[in-house]
Structures are given as structure tokens and as C-alpha cells.
Amino acid sequence: MISMNTLTLPGYQISASISEGLNTSVYRGIRESDEQPVIIKILKADFPTLEEITRLKNEYKITQHLHVENIVKSYSLETYQNRFALILEDFGGQSLSQILSKRLNLTAFLNIGIQLTSALHSLHKNCIIHKDIKPSNIIINVETETVKINDFSVASRLSKENPQINSANLVEGTVAYMSPEQTGRMNRTLDYRSDFYSLGVTFYEMLTGELPFNSSDILELVHCHIAKHPVPPCKCRRNAENREEIPQVVSDIVMKLLAKNAEDRYQTAEGIKADLEKCLNSLQTTGEIVDFVPGEWDRSGQLSIPQKLYGREAEVDRLLAAFERVSGIEEAPRLENAENLPACSQSEIVLVSGYSGIGKTAIVNEVHKPIIRQRGYFIKGKFDQFKRNIPYAALIQAFQSLIGQLLTESAENFQAWREKLAAALGANGAVIAEVIPEIELIIGKQPEVPQLGPAESQNRFNRVFQEFIGVFTDRAHPLVIFLDDLQWADSASLNLMQLLVGDSESRYLLLIGAYRDNEVNPTHPLIQAIEQIEKMGTPVHHIVLQPFDFGKVYELLADTLTVNDKLGLLAELIFHKTGGNPFFITQLLQALYQDNLLKFEFNSGCWQWNLEEIQAIGITDKSVVELVASRIEKLPETTQKVLKLAACIGDTFNLDVLSIVHEQSHAQAASALWAALQTGLVLPLSNAYKIPLVGGWESDNLRSILSASQSKISYKFLHDRVQQAAYSLIPEGEKQATHLKIGQLLLKNTPASEIEENVFDIVNQLNVGVGFLTEKSEKYELAKLNLIAGKKAKASNAYEAAVRYLNVGLGLINPLGVGSVGGSSWETDYHLTLNLHVEAAEAEYLNTNFGRSQELADVVLQQATNLLDKVKVYELQIQSYFSQNQMIKAIDTGLKALEILEFTLSEIPPEGLAAIKLPQLEELENLPVITDGYQLAIMRILSALLSPVFVAKPELLP
Structure with a gap:
């Protein structure tokens, strides 16, 4: 660790300490070359982590060429021993968090807000999402009244991100100021409008002196952002005696920014700025702020298709009711015909079916919200059409994410999980490690388990896996497992699925499965597995999703575009082309927008289109795969190539594998993929995707750094249809060779x-x-x-x-x-x-x-x-005959094998095996270990014979 007294940075004089963060220290200083005042942000650790270095590099990468008036400029990124130091502009400011300790009047609030929205407009215009707007990242020079935004360490250059469910301790940003979608629990992608929510929290604090939600419990804060509504600023009475009365319209502006869904917030920073300027003008000219409807000038020329669910309320209610019952909530809705079932906590299974693109995953993701309230865990895995031979692929993926969440828990919680797992698994940890190797990151390297016969091995696996699952299913933290694309599940996974929910003692577990019902028939293994689960008495609920009807298509278009007399004709065209398939609809709208067939005219404030033009170019004659393929073909050649290779790997893929098959470095492969990330056709599965993009890495050095780090860089296709479209671009005759x-x-x-x-x-x-x-x-x-x-x-x-x-x-x-x-x-x-x-x-x-x-x-x-080479087969035949209830054949085969091994019948006393004198248990440890191959073979055959002899001729047994 460093201190101001010990810090020496060549070329700079350190003059004052400004702040100490968790990972960084910030100082004022002078650049010796030109006597320029600077801010120096340096990593505190003697050996900073890869993530810490990446955040600092990301801040520099984003801001070095960003010439925006209300953004703190970055001058250079210096190296110092094992550390990096970011050199920033010093314009004599202090953080808004320091200023808020004093009373802030309405005029000052509005002036600051106008400059902030101006800065956000410039950022979003440059396709940058800040992701951490808060008072400590807003710098103000009180003398010049200049306001600038600082700290781009977690900022994103993607138009959208898909936050993953991790431990709340790992979420990028500051939870108290974080948008609901940034938490990863809202079933929404994150875009530039996330910054508006954080701005709303900041405005709320500026006006009231307090946060809209205040808790030291991170999960409670996340739940508040997702599900609770704050008291409007104009009705907030704490510290009211020290503050001006907050006008209704100003309060309304803040509440609009704090809307849970991005569609209900402002859509542009210019729209916010226009309303704040209107307030300021009214205040300066009349001494008061006259009421008006916020958002009148909020017009976005960017196509934003709402992410809300249309017409799925009943389906969502059924899913949430199942979770409440499994969680043990006493007032949860009761099952029909469930008089003989417990009122709550018994494990259940919900199966969501429908065509590809119908919205199955979107429905399932709605369960995130109550999971936070119950402090439960949600894990998911997806079966892949190209990985159908990999046993337990989706389940492994799901439990890998669960282990990842546990690894980020506090030291105290992590130790508690380790002890629970160790106690549950005992000496059988290797049974789980064989399937989920990552478990050893928690419980350590596991010793091998004894080799057992096939039936015994299967029974042990079943028992140990149930113990393993039992650790995570508890009233204090129910578990939801979501398995997607079950139509591609392997038989081992289906068997394990039955095991998970078929146990009558199973509690606090909700298993959700999604599958394409048009790709299965009554003889499909999935349908047979479901029938077996129902026979076991486990509650099974079927949710069948239908395509949108015309009304829902019209509603979606009305929310996306301008309502006019032409909208009905466009809705009719899209409805008939897509069959009401939600994914197809969004892809078609995106294609029309990219081809400039949907245009926003700012003068009229309306979206415009020409049906004749749309029909003339034939875009509506394409299938959804062809439509997506045409979007891919507009990307750079290098991006197309890497997408084709990724499609061969699977629905998800990691950068290690991609760089190998692309025959390029990690940085080159990530760079080739960048255009697909920007268009949203491929989504990063963690924030580690930034590592190879921030620059400054040696190729071999980056490979070794990533290999040693736990930061695995993985991606997924937006949808199966995108993967299918990329794969379709490989000529049929080249696919096998590829x-x-x-x-x-x-x-x-x-x-x-x-x-x-x-x-x-x-x-x-x-x-x-x-x-x-x-x-x-x-x-x-x-x-x-x-x-x-x-x-x-x-x-x-x-x-x-x-x-x-x-x-x-x-x-x-x-x-x-x-x-x-x-x-x-x-x-x-x-x-x-x-x-x-x-x-x-x-x-x-x-x-x-x-x-x-x-x-x-x-x-x-x-x-x-070799005679010994045949022994395994004889042993196998004995077991096979036994399984088929052919006991005499099993015994005859064993006796034949013994005869070949020259262990003749004469060696067995007339009284049978019972007459053989066996050593006492205490004598066994003193006996020499058998090393003779023939003697070991004889023992194996005799051991295999025990079961059929016990059934057919028990008199021969001791």
C-alpha cells in the first residue's frame, strides 16, 4: 500500500491528498514538464489485480480522445513500479458529495443539473454509458460554476449490456445509485437510460439531502431499486426546515428519472435538459416554477423497442406463484387438487414451452425480482444443439455460476458454505468434482473415491448429488434452476432432473425448464421424463406461450413508433410476416431501421415509413434466420469470420477457444468480435470482456495473465437464431471441414x-x-x-x-x-x-x-x-444376466470363467462357499496385498457371483 509521504512519481510533484477509495488513491500534483496542475489517480495495492488494472485502463481508453466540455480530461497513463497512475485534468474543483454537506438552493440545483445533462448528452452521443453517476463522481468548481463528470472506470462503449446475476458485491457501479436493470435482476438489458436513473438518485439527494433508499444491506438496496417506489421529493419532510420547498414539477422530473422501466424514463438527456432549463427560466423570470408536464420535448431518434412483456401477465403470475409456494411463503396461492400436498416449500417444476423466439426466457427471468426478496439463488444453464453429447452440459453451466456467486461472498459467508459442503459431501466430494470440477475451488482438492460396480456407482452418484443440492435449498435461500432448450437435453441430464425434483423430501427448489414444443413428440425423451416426474407426485405446471395476436403487435409498435393512421397498416404487414413471433418482430424492426426504412423526423417529432418502399425491397420476404444473416453480412469481414467460427463452437463460447480457432491473439479475436458486440448480436457474459480491449498488453503476456486469472472472458449469441444465422453463412460443403x-x-x-x-x-x-x-x-x-x-x-x-x-x-x-x-x-x-x-x-x-x-x-x-483380457467381459456378462433376471445364466457364466481361470469346482467344498474358512476382520489388515493378476481376476468373478447366487442359490452363501 502507498501513502502520500512515500509516493514518488517521476515527472510529478505530489502536493495534496484528495481522497482514498477501496482500490485507488487520488492526489493533487504538478506536472514538472510544464507546471500544469493535475489530478493523479493511482492504484493502492502493491500488486494490483487484473480487474483493477483494467478499470484504470478502461477509464483512460474512453476519455483520452473524448473532447467534451463537461468531462474531466485525461492526459496520460503512467507506469510506476508495479502500478499504473492516471493523470487527469485539475480545474480546481471539488466533488458534489462535499458540496452537499451544505444547503443547495433551487437555482444552484438547476444550474448543476443542466450541465450534467449536457455532459450526458455528449457521452451518449459518443456511445458511452457511464454506469456510475453519483455525487462523488461529479466535480464542481464553485467559483466558475463549472461542472464535470469524472471516473469512467466502469463505463461501457457498448450500446447495450446484459448484466449477469452475480453476488451483489460484484456488481459494477454503486448500489445506492444503481438502476434496476444494472443489478442484473430486472430481465432487462442495460443501455444509456441507466445513467438517467442514477442521475435521478443524485438529483433526489441534492434536493432532499437523503437517498431515495437507504440501507446498509446490499440485497435490500437491490430489492428497493427493483420493487419499491421512493417518497416523491416534494413530500419528503426530513430536514425540510433547512431546505426550500421543492416544486411539484421538479419532483415530477426526478420521479420520471427514477422510473423502474427505462421506457418510462426520459429517453434523451436533451429532454431532461429542456425541462430543467424551463424550470430555471421560470424561476428567474417569475420567482417560482410553474407546473408543466415533464417530457414534452423528450424526442429520441434512436429506435428503442420496449422490453416489457405484452399480454403475458397470467403466465408470469403462475410462475411467481410457484416460486412463492416453493419458498415457503404461507400466503402463497394453493395448487388445484392439492389437498394432500403440503401448503408450501415442496419442490415443483414449471415447464414453459413455445416456438423459438416466442419469449420463454423473458417470462422465466421475471422470477428474478422475488428471488431477491427471499434472498434466494437463481442459476441457469442452456442446452446447445452442438453440445448434445456433452453430459450434464446445462446443469454444469448452472452450477458453475452458483459456485461463482459463492466465491464472491464475504470471507465469513464463504467459510460457512465451505463447511456446509464439506459436511454434506464428506469423503464423496470427488463424485461431484468429476462432474463439476469448480467445486474444488471451495472445498479443495478431493481424494479419489473407491471404484464401485455400475449399479452401486449410480446409487452413490444419486445420493451424493441429492446431498449436494440439499446444501443450497433452504427456507433462508430457496434455489431456482432454469434449464433452457430442454429439447436438446442429453439423457443423463433428464435423469438427473428427475432426481432433483422427484425426491419426496425435496424442499425449497423450483426447477424451471423451457423447450420448443414443436420439436418434441410423445416419444421424445423429454416428454417421457416429464411423465415420469408427474408419476412421482411432483407438481408439474405447464405454461404454453402463444404468438402475439394483432392487438399485441399493434401495442408494441404504438409504444415504439408514432401512433398515426398508417400504423395499423404497418402492424398488419409485420403481424402477417412474423406470425406474431416477438423475436422476429424485433429483428424486422431493427432491419427496417438500419436500412433507413424507419426514420425519425425531428421537425415533426414523428417516426416515418413508406409501406411501398418496405414491400418493394423484399425485406419482409425473408425468414428470421435470413434476416439476421443479412445483418451479419453487413459487418466487417473479420467479424463475419469470427462469428462463423463461434457458431460452430456453440451458443456460448470463451475467448481462449475463439483465439485458438481464429488463429489470432486474444486481443485480435476480441477486436474482431467487437462489431458484433456493438450491434448486440453477441453479448459478453461478464465485464471481463474489456480486458483485451483496453490495450497495452503484450500478446503472450495477456494470454498468460488471463490463464492465471479467474477472469474468464465468455460471450453468448443474442439468440439461437443468431447462432443459426451465423452458421448458415458457412457453405454447406465446408461445414464438416470447418x-x-x-x-x-x-x-x-x-x-x-x-x-x-x-x-x-x-x-x-x-x-x-x-x-x-x-x-x-x-x-x-x-x-x-x-x-x-x-x-x-x-x-x-x-x-x-x-x-x-x-x-x-x-x-x-x-x-x-x-x-x-x-x-x-x-x-x-x-x-x-x-x-x-x-x-x-x-x-x-x-x-x-x-x-x-x-x-x-x-x-x-x-x-x-490374453485370458485376463477376457475377465472383464465375463464379469460384465454376469452383471448383464443378473440385470435381466437370468440368474442361472449369470451363475453358469461365472463358473465357466472360474474354470478358465483354473479355479476349479473342486476348490469349493461340497458344503458350498459357506464352508470356506474366512479370516477374521482384525486379521485382514495383516494380510499381504494381492498382486497376482489371476488371483485378482478370480476375486472379481467371485464378487460378481455373489448377487445372482444370493437370489438363486442362497444356500451357497456363508
Whole structure:
């Protein structure tokens, strides 16, 4: 840490300390080269974090070329030992927070407000969102009455951001001044109008001397911003004796700024400024402020499509009612025909279905608001059409986000979670770590668990996962899990979903699933899984979303554009083209706006369009995918290329992978993606996206810094249709080759020690392009990778996925089919072929494909050259026959195996196994460890025989 007494910055003289923040110190000083007064903002830590460095660099990146009158200028970014120092303009100001300690009259308030809105207008015109407007970031020179905005450390150059749900401790900005959408809990994207809410909080404090919401509890503050309405400033009576009476219209202006939904606030900074100037003019000319309706001159030429839900009130009410019941709220709405169910807290499942783009995710996200009130957790995962073979993909994604939230908790809370998890998992932590490796960030490295038989392993997994879930489901913090695109879910995930909600003891868990009902039929695995859940007695609620009718389309257009006699015809055209699909409607409107077919005329204050022009160019003849594809084709070539590659990776993708497959540095890949982020077609999943964009990094240095940091830079496509549109731009004949190249690049750039960890991502790409492999060595290498993937999937109890991987491997080494021998892989690579057959036989058995398992087992028994290599198959056959209730066959197979192992029947006394003298338990630890392969094989067969013998011939048992 530094202090003014020890700070020496070459080229600068430090004269005074101004303020001390959590991560920065601010000083006044003199630049020695020209005696220029400056402000010096320096990072306090001896070794600042990557995030701290990025924030300072971001501030400099945004302001260095921003020549705006009411913005504090930045001069340079200096390096000092391990730190960075930002050199800023000093115009002799002090922060508004210092000035507010004194009484501020109406004239001063209006003068300051007018300059602030002028500054915000310039910022927003330059596509910059400040994201932290508050008194301490507003600098005023009281002598010249100059007002400037400061601190752009968390500012954004994107037109929109999609705040993610993190711990409230990690939200960018200052919670007391934060807009509802900036909290990430409002089901809304964040745009420039977020700054207007923060300005409203600042105005409120300037006028009343207090904040609209005041609490030391961060979650309580977040809930207030989302759900509570402050007392209007004109009715706020605290400290009233020291302040002027607040005119009604001024109060109304502030309350308009504090609207929960951005659509209900001012739409332009110029509109706010016009109203403040009107107030000031009235005050100066008449001595009072005459009432008027705020917002009369608030006209935006920017197309802003409302994000509110149209006609979904009943569906939202049903979803929120389910959450209230699960949360244990006594007054929660009761279920129909639920006389035999508990009044509250029993786990439930809500399934939201409808066409792609119909608004399923938007409905589900409405549950964020009550979750804050109940202090619950919301986690979500999305199944991907290109990752259907990855077991538990969406569930892993969901629990990774939950672990991420826990990692940002206070030290006290984090330790409490660690103790709860350790107590619940005990010695079985590795069972969860096999599926969700990130759990070890909380409970530490876990020792391996004992190997069990398939059935025992599945039972252990089920039990441990229920214990794991139980840690997070409590009345104090109910858990909501949202799984999107269930039509693409793997069977292992569907089984686990049944486990989560099928337990009669499950409480305080709401599982929400969304799926495209037009892509499933009665025999689809998802529908069958739902039927099983209903049979278990778990409450299952179905919400089916329908397209907008004409009335809702007209209402949306009326809220977006100008209501005139032509609006009905435009609404009719859009309704018939889109079928009332909300996503299609928004994309069509965006396309019309970008093509200048929707224009705002400021003279008339109205939106204008020409139906004949719209119909003539054929834009309404395109499908939604074609429409989005045409938007992508207008982006730079480098952006198009990187989007095509990203579409091959999946709905979500990270910068590490993107830079590898793009064959460019992290900074180059992020730069190539930038245009897609600006148009909103791709959204960053965290604020870490700024790291490679702020500049000043060496390419190799940035890669190593990101590798060592926990700041993973990830993105997602705005919608599945955007991913589909990007993918459609790859010529059909090049798609397989593209996937193959992606897989080869991933394999090449993955260290050998990390192959198994990343094997699904690698193999899924390579398998798509398997038809382009010509060399036998390449095929065998891919077969080995599929063997690794199959074993990993099987270890996670994802048997269907294991079957698929292992069968791909078998196809690569045996192009003529299982059992082919002439010049076969049994001669070329015996061990690979043996392992693939044995693993595939077990996976087929575990997946209840007994016939196929027997076929593979027969091949091993025929081709294996080593007796011990056959033992695993005999053991497997015993288990398979037992599972099929063929006990005698199971016993006969075991006896046959024992005979081959020369453990003859004569070695078993006539009285049966019971006559064999066994050592006492206390003697076992003194016995030598068996290392002989034949003896171990005999023990495995005898162990496998126990169950069928117990059922069919229990008299043989001890």
C-alpha cells in the first residue's frame, strides 16, 4: 500500500491528498514538464489485480480522445513500479458529495443539473454509458460554476449490456445509485437510460439531502431499486426546515428519472435538459416554477423497442406463484387438487414451452425480482444443439455460476458454505468434482473415491448429488434452476432432473425448464421424463406461450413508433410476416431501421415509413434466420469470420477457444468480435470482456495473465437464431471441414495434461468432420480420444453419451463393422481395440442395450489373446444376466470363467462357499496385498457371483 509521504512519481510533484477509495488513491500534483496542475489517480495495492488494472485502463481508453466540455480530461497513463497512475485534468474543483454537506438552493440545483445533462448528452452521443453517476463522481468548481463528470472506470462503449446475476458485491457501479436493470435482476438489458436513473438518485439527494433508499444491506438496496417506489421529493419532510420547498414539477422530473422501466424514463438527456432549463427560466423570470408536464420535448431518434412483456401477465403470475409456494411463503396461492400436498416449500417444476423466439426466457427471468426478496439463488444453464453429447452440459453451466456467486461472498459467508459442503459431501466430494470440477475451488482438492460396480456407482452418484443440492435449498435461500432448450437435453441430464425434483423430501427448489414444443413428440425423451416426474407426485405446471395476436403487435409498435393512421397498416404487414413471433418482430424492426426504412423526423417529432418502399425491397420476404444473416453480412469481414467460427463452437463460447480457432491473439479475436458486440448480436457474459480491449498488453503476456486469472472472458449469441444465422453463412460443403479444423486446433493447443478435462469440446468438433480423415493414424488418434471421452462420460453416469463416443471410436478402427478381422485393428493396435470393445460393451449394458453389449462381448471373447483380457467381459456378462433376471445364466457364466481361470469346482467344498474358512476382520489388515493378476481376476468373478447366487442359490452363501 502507498501513502502520500512515500509516493514518488517521476515527472510529478505530489502536493495534496484528495481522497482514498477501496482500490485507488487520488492526489493533487504538478506536472514538472510544464507546471500544469493535475489530478493523479493511482492504484493502492502493491500488486494490483487484473480487474483493477483494467478499470484504470478502461477509464483512460474512453476519455483520452473524448473532447467534451463537461468531462474531466485525461492526459496520460503512467507506469510506476508495479502500478499504473492516471493523470487527469485539475480545474480546481471539488466533488458534489462535499458540496452537499451544505444547503443547495433551487437555482444552484438547476444550474448543476443542466450541465450534467449536457455532459450526458455528449457521452451518449459518443456511445458511452457511464454506469456510475453519483455525487462523488461529479466535480464542481464553485467559483466558475463549472461542472464535470469524472471516473469512467466502469463505463461501457457498448450500446447495450446484459448484466449477469452475480453476488451483489460484484456488481459494477454503486448500489445506492444503481438502476434496476444494472443489478442484473430486472430481465432487462442495460443501455444509456441507466445513467438517467442514477442521475435521478443524485438529483433526489441534492434536493432532499437523503437517498431515495437507504440501507446498509446490499440485497435490500437491490430489492428497493427493483420493487419499491421512493417518497416523491416534494413530500419528503426530513430536514425540510433547512431546505426550500421543492416544486411539484421538479419532483415530477426526478420521479420520471427514477422510473423502474427505462421506457418510462426520459429517453434523451436533451429532454431532461429542456425541462430543467424551463424550470430555471421560470424561476428567474417569475420567482417560482410553474407546473408543466415533464417530457414534452423528450424526442429520441434512436429506435428503442420496449422490453416489457405484452399480454403475458397470467403466465408470469403462475410462475411467481410457484416460486412463492416453493419458498415457503404461507400466503402463497394453493395448487388445484392439492389437498394432500403440503401448503408450501415442496419442490415443483414449471415447464414453459413455445416456438423459438416466442419469449420463454423473458417470462422465466421475471422470477428474478422475488428471488431477491427471499434472498434466494437463481442459476441457469442452456442446452446447445452442438453440445448434445456433452453430459450434464446445462446443469454444469448452472452450477458453475452458483459456485461463482459463492466465491464472491464475504470471507465469513464463504467459510460457512465451505463447511456446509464439506459436511454434506464428506469423503464423496470427488463424485461431484468429476462432474463439476469448480467445486474444488471451495472445498479443495478431493481424494479419489473407491471404484464401485455400475449399479452401486449410480446409487452413490444419486445420493451424493441429492446431498449436494440439499446444501443450497433452504427456507433462508430457496434455489431456482432454469434449464433452457430442454429439447436438446442429453439423457443423463433428464435423469438427473428427475432426481432433483422427484425426491419426496425435496424442499425449497423450483426447477424451471423451457423447450420448443414443436420439436418434441410423445416419444421424445423429454416428454417421457416429464411423465415420469408427474408419476412421482411432483407438481408439474405447464405454461404454453402463444404468438402475439394483432392487438399485441399493434401495442408494441404504438409504444415504439408514432401512433398515426398508417400504423395499423404497418402492424398488419409485420403481424402477417412474423406470425406474431416477438423475436422476429424485433429483428424486422431493427432491419427496417438500419436500412433507413424507419426514420425519425425531428421537425415533426414523428417516426416515418413508406409501406411501398418496405414491400418493394423484399425485406419482409425473408425468414428470421435470413434476416439476421443479412445483418451479419453487413459487418466487417473479420467479424463475419469470427462469428462463423463461434457458431460452430456453440451458443456460448470463451475467448481462449475463439483465439485458438481464429488463429489470432486474444486481443485480435476480441477486436474482431467487437462489431458484433456493438450491434448486440453477441453479448459478453461478464465485464471481463474489456480486458483485451483496453490495450497495452503484450500478446503472450495477456494470454498468460488471463490463464492465471479467474477472469474468464465468455460471450453468448443474442439468440439461437443468431447462432443459426451465423452458421448458415458457412457453405454447406465446408461445414464438416470447418468443425474438423476447429477440433484439430483445439487438440494442438491443449496441453497433454488437460486433454481429458477438455476432451468433450475437442472430440465433438473432430467427430463432425470424421469423414474428411483419410490417414489411418488420424483415425486411430481420434478413436483414442473417443475412448477417453466415452470413459469420462461413463464415469459421470452419462451412459448414452458414452455409447455414442465409444461407437464412433469403434467405427474409426473397424470401418467394416464390429467383428471384422482380416487385417483388422486387433492386429494393428490390440490394446486400443480391446479397450474400445470392452468399454463399449459395458456402456451398452449400462444403457440397457443388452443385445448390443453381448455382441461386443462375444467379439472380445473371440479376439482377445490374453485370458485376463477376457475377465472383464465375463464379469460384465454376469452383471448383464443378473440385470435381466437370468440368474442361472449369470451363475453358469461365472463358473465357466472360474474354470478358465483354473479355479476349479473342486476348490469349493461340497458344503458350498459357506464352508470356506474366512479370516477374521482384525486379521485382514495383516494380510499381504494381492498382486497376482489371476488371483485378482478370480476375486472379481467371485464378487460378481455373489448377487445372482444370493437370489438363486442362497444356500451357497456363508
